[in-house]
Amino acid sequence: MFKSITFMSTILMATSAFALDSPITGNVSSKCSIFTDTAGVYGNPTPDELSTKAADGGVDPVVRYDVTVADKYKAKISWPNSFTSSPSLTDAVNWDGETVVKSHSVSGMSAYEGAKVEYDNHTEFDLTLAGSTWFSIESEAKYGSAKSLPGGEYKANVVAECIAK
Amino acid sequence: MKKLYYALAMMLMSVAVSAHELTPTYPVIESAYLTGVSTIKMSLWNRRDDVKYYEINVYDVDWNLVDFATTERLMKVEYLERKSFDIYIRDDDKDKVEYICTVSKQLKEDVKSSGIKSRICSRMK
Numbered sequence: 001m002f003k004s005i006t007f008m009s010t011i012l013m014a015t016s017a018f019a020l021d022s023p024i025t026g027n028v029s030s031k032c033s034i035f036t037d038t039a040g041v042y043g044n045p046t047p048d049e050l051s052t053k054a055a056d057g058g059v060d061p062v063v064r065y066d067v068t069v070a071d072k073y074k075a076k077i078s079w080p081n082s083f084t085s086s087p088s089l090t091d092a093v094n095w096d097g098e099t100v101v102k103s104h105s106v107s108g109m110s111a112y113e114g115a116k117v118e119y120d121n122h123t124e125f126d127l128t129l130a131g132s133t134w135f136s137i138e139s140e141a142k143y144g145s146a147k148s149l150p151g152g153e154y155k156a157n158v159v160a161e162c163i164a165k
Numbered sequence: 166m167k168k169l170y171y172a173l174a175m176m177l178m179s180v181a182v183s184a185h186e187l188t189p190t191y192p193v194i195e196s197a198y199l200t201g202v203s204t205i206k207m208s209l210w211n212r213r214d215d216v217k218y219y220e221i222n223v224y225d226v227d228w229n230l231v232d233f234a235t236t237e238r239l240m241k242v243e244y245l246e247r248k249s250f251d252i253y254i255r256d257d258d259k260d261k262v263e264y265i266c267t268v269s270k271q272l273k274e275d276v277k278s279s280g281i282k283s284r285i286c287s288r289m290k
Contacts, residue, residue: 029189029190030189030190031187031188031189031190032186032190032285033186034285035183036184036213036215063283064184066184069190155273157281157282158281158282161284162284162285162286163285164191164288
């Protein structure tokens, strides 16, 4: 009796062990990611000016856009037109800037630079290809009529937007 | 030696880069459990180590704000945290909704000389 129970249970154990596939599943869905690659730094080349240009002792901020599916998003990047924090200023600040394609992961993205649309302090790029694009943003602030900027800390924000089409 | 430089470069790249993600690109409006209210499900992933707060906004096709309700309009999302959130819209307003955006909000002390504010907008289809 004991032998037959052992035999039966061995058969049952053997049938319950079977090979199982362990599939790894994935899904590429449309999405846009904005990466802050380099935070900008203002240089102070003259007493009345702040600039992120390397020649002026600054660092241009760099943002990277990753899109997983082509032609679903547009990038809108705005250089600053006001300080988010600064010492008290009694005169107007004249702002200027430029946004350019710095590098890209797909050769066709080189066309983004020629097709960009600029208005006010904004630049729009149509992200027609999937992959990564790096944008460099230059910012300059000139104070009043050649007045020296008051001493203190100055901060301004670049706005990087990714808008679904 | 070459391997060491490569490993060092990869480490520096992984430290320097941070990101903001909002999905889905094209959300759908569903009926909520309340009558007269619809809901939209969204998800945000914060890979920006310099940002902990994100603000939600809903716009129409002309970028005018549309009234909505959610648990937190200004939500705290820790670094590497993925946060799902529901947006509630009155049925009367649901046809107006065009863009759902999240924008990074930095604390004053976290902003470097020229900080980067990121905004991602999904669009209704």
